[in-house]
Amino acid sequence: VYEVTARRPAGHIIIVGDFRTIEADTLQCVHCGGHWVVRPGSGRRRGYCMRCSGVTCGAEPCETKCVPEEVKIYGGR
Amino acid sequence: MGSYQGAHRTPAGTNLTILALESSASVVGKIAQIIVGSDATPADVATRYDVLRHTTAGAAGTATVEKPTDPQAAAASCNLRGGTMTEPTYEADFLLEIPLNQRATFTWIANPGRELRTVVGTANGIGLRSISSTGTPNTNCTFAWDE
Numbered sequence: 001v002y003e004v005t006a007r008r009p010a011g012h013i014i015i016v017g018d019f020r021t022i023e024a025d026t027l028q029c030v031h032c033g034g035h036w037v038v039r040p041g042s043g044r045r046r047g048y049c050m051r052c053s054g055v056t057c058g059a060e061p062c063e064t065k066c067v068p069e070e071v072k073i074y075g076g077r
Numbered sequence: 078m079g080s081y082q083g084a085h086r087t088p089a090g091t092n093l094t095i096l097a098l099e100s101s102a103s104v105v106g107k108i109a110q111i112i113v114g115s116d117a118t119p120a121d122v123a124t125r126y127d128v129l130r131h132t133t134a135g136a137a138g139t140a141t142v143e144k145p146t147d148p149q150a151a152a153a154s155c156n157l158r159g160g161t162m163t164e165p166t167y168e169a170d171f172l173l174e175i176p177l178n179q180r181a182t183f184t185w186i187a188n189p190g191r192e193l194r195t196v197v198g199t200a201n202g203i204g205l206r207s208i209s210s211t212g213t214p215n216t217n218c219t220f221a222w223d224e
Contacts, residue, residue, distance in 0.1 A: 010187065010188055010191035011186055011187040011188055011191055012185070012186050012188075013183065013184065013185050014183075014184040014186075015177075015181050015183050015184075016181060016182045016184075017178065017180060018180050018181075026173075026185070028191050032170060032172065033172060033193060033194060034171065034172040034193075035185070035187070035191075035193070036173075057170075061170070069194070073105055073195075073196050074105075075196075
């Protein structure tokens with residue numbers, strides 16, 4: 001069962017259980033690099049960074065300041 | 078660039094790291110696939126796993142073999158550490174949350190370019206940690222990463 005899809009997914013999950021297999025897409029935060037499963041109507045508030053042109057995860061540090069993941073990973077190198 | 082895999086198994090519990098990938102001084106690990114399951118006798122045990130970045134590497138633990146996808150490839154630069162270990166210092170926010178019944182097997186696959194990346198530096202890395210669990214089932218975890 002492919003539960004939810006996204007137009008431009010960043011990843012996919014597959015959960016194989018006793019009775020059925022669940023598949024879903026994940027999106028990635030352009031600031032922290034974290035992934036989350038797309039669940040319309042979940043009530044979780046996500047964001048969008050106009051500078052990075054990508055979605056953000058909704059965590060306070062990612063919503064209040066634009067620090068691209070590249071900067072976090074490599075610092076000033 | 079090389080591709081590598083490594084796996085480890087250890088009981089879940091409260092704030093216990095199952096498997097951690099640690100950066101080298103100059104090489105970043107890019108995790109492209111995570112598989113989590115249990116080889117214990119099937120039972121209904123609910124466990125929450127988080128994938129988190131750490132800023133201080135774990136200590137002791139179990140040395141885990143990093144197998145290159147291509148047998149001719151050079152040895153991995155990143156280090157793989159299996160639990161149970163002296164826990165690393167993790168960041169507060171997780172990169173991926175995995176609530177899972179012990180009977181189920183979870184697989185996450187990143188699209189190319191959208192991997193989970195470690196911060197450069199030997200103290201930094203990414204670990205799969207069981208945050209809470211209603212039991213202590215053996216947890217099996219596989220990481221596949223590029224560097």
